[in-house]
Amino acid sequence: MQKHQRGMTFIGLLCILALVGVVVYAGIRLAPIYLNYMKIARTMESVATEIKGENPDPAAIRALIDRHFTIDDPTGVEVKDIEITRDQDGVQMHVAYDDAVPYVANVSLSVHFDKTVKVR
Numbered sequence: 001m002q003k004h005q006r007g008m009t010f011i012g013l014l015c016i017l018a019l020v021g022v023v024v025y026a027g028i029r030l031a032p033i034y035l036n037y038m039k040i041a042r043t044m045e046s047v048a049t050e051i052k053g054e055n056p057d058p059a060a061i062r063a064l065i066d067r068h069f070t071i072d073d074p075t076g077v078e079v080k081d082i083e084i085t086r087d088q089d090g091v092q093m094h095v096a097y098d099d100a101v102p103y104v105a106n107v108s109l110s111v112h113f114d115k116t117v118k119v120r
Helices: 010-050 058-072
Strands: 083-087 090-104 107-119
Touching: 010 058, 010 090, 010 107, 058 083, 058 090
Parallel strands: none
Antiparallel strands: 083 090, 090 107
């Protein structure tokens, strides 16, 4: 009678650990650029709440954003990269940018960020 093996072989375990390692390493490499995006998004949200109810001009909004950027010091985006438009609903801030981080050798991970905040 043959015995039926149950469970995972050592080679199967190594394959699964290698795949998990690749994903975890990508997450470690991507974490700083997502934290940077969160700084930018938090800045835009806080500027929107600071000027809420007022009828600000774009220069005042840019000055507030610049003040927040001086404190938070995000990378990859300048104050001039944030588009400020006025429409019938109010003022709108929009930023869209790409960020890349090296992964392995000549392979990079690229992420596109797009954030719009309305001021009412």
